Amino acid sequence: xxxxxxxxxxxxxxxxxxxxxxxxxxxxxxxxxxxxxxxxxxxxxxxxxxxxxxxxxxxxxxxxxxxxxxxxxxxxxxxxxxxxxxxxxxxxxxxxxxxxxxxxxxxxxxxxxxxxxxxxxxxxxxxxxxxxxxxxxx
Amino acid sequence: xxxxxxxxxxxxxxxxxxxxxxxxxxxxxxxxxxxxxxxxxxxxxxxxxxxxxxxxxxxxxxxxxxxxxxxxxxxxxxxxxxxxxxxxxxxxxxxxxxxxxxxxxxxxxxxxxxxxxxxxxxxxxxxxxxxxxxxxxxxxxxxxxxxxxxxxxxxxxxxxxxxxxxxxxxxxxxxxxxxxxxxxxx
Numbered sequence: 111x112x113x114x115x116x117x118x119x120x121x122x123x124x125x126x127x128x129x130x131x132x133x134x135x136x137x138x139x140x141x142x143x144x145x146x147x148x149x150x151x152x153x154x155x156x157x158x159x160x161x162x163x164x165x166x167x168x169x170x171x172x173x174x175x176x177x178x179x180x181x182x183x184x185x186x187x188x189x190x191x192x193x194x195x196x197x198x199x200x201x202x203x204x205x206x207x208x209x210x211x212x213x214x215x216x217x218x219x220x221x222x223x224x225x226x227x228x229x230x231x232x233x234x235x236x237x238x239x240x241x242x243x244x245x246x247x248x
Numbered sequence: 249x250x251x252x253x254x255x256x257x258x259x260x261x262x263x264x265x266x267x268x269x270x271x272x273x274x275x276x277x278x279x280x281x282x283x284x285x286x287x288x289x290x291x292x293x294x295x296x297x298x299x300x301x302x303x304x305x306x307x308x309x310x311x312x313x314x315x316x317x318x319x320x321x322x323x324x325x326x327x328x329x330x331x332x333x334x335x336x337x338x339x340x341x342x343x344x345x346x347x348x349x350x351x352x353x354x355x356x357x358x359x360x361x362x363x364x365x366x367x368x369x370x371x372x373x374x375x376x377x378x379x380x381x382x383x384x385x386x387x388x389x390x391x392x393x394x395x396x397x398x399x400x401x402x403x404x405x406x407x408x409x410x411x412x413x414x415x416x417x418x419x420x421x422x423x424x425x426x427x428x429x430x431x432x433x434x
Contacts, residue, residue: 116362124386128391129391130387131384133391157409160334163385165342169380170377170378170381172346174374191335191338
């Protein structure tokens, strides 16, 4: 009886977390940007479902001790996808906070946005590399 | 590009209507670009080619043109693209959830809640974590599109993602027209 209640609490907590995560993704609106860039808007429904599926699956895997025992290279591929997502995520966060537009207005570099975004790109990649290769190893 | 490609023509006289529809307003270009036609251009072209008519334009003042090649259907590439996007979204959203759980120490809190309710001190209480995982998926689904609704009409409502896409398109069109106009002035 009490474990049933525990399951119910878990379900309701999950619904709140899930909708908050979805709201956050939509607020940052980088998923719509991805779809727009890839010119693949016919499949919007599929993308929504895949996000829900991914979050759900990972949520379960996080709590349990599952291992798939796959090749190293597959881990690299998955990490690449994760990095892609994280890159979009962080850029979208900076974009929502209007960092770049305000900076470029103050510095009067409206027509050189290309350089700003490129340097942001390299800075983020370098920062990530520094973190994993130097900081973590120490 | 003829008038009929960018809008509808209404006229009582069918022959004049046909004539107006066949007025050429834009010349073909070879490369793929964006361009625009202003309402003034359309009116002057129509008035030049046909005598004794009045033209009233209903709608926006500028028309944005997207000049494209004929799209060649490439199904394999299309499916590959969709698969890659799906993989990115799948693993990415998973990473986001794991990040969040690690940040707030979800494992300890769910065990604590399970202990409070049942009195059992278990590591990884499946009875609680599986519903939690299902709940995460359900929450995302309910945010993106209406899952539970009796009426068919409400289930067809566009979700926030579709609305965001639509807004994005509108903003982009506005910016493109503005930039093209600026370029023409200089």
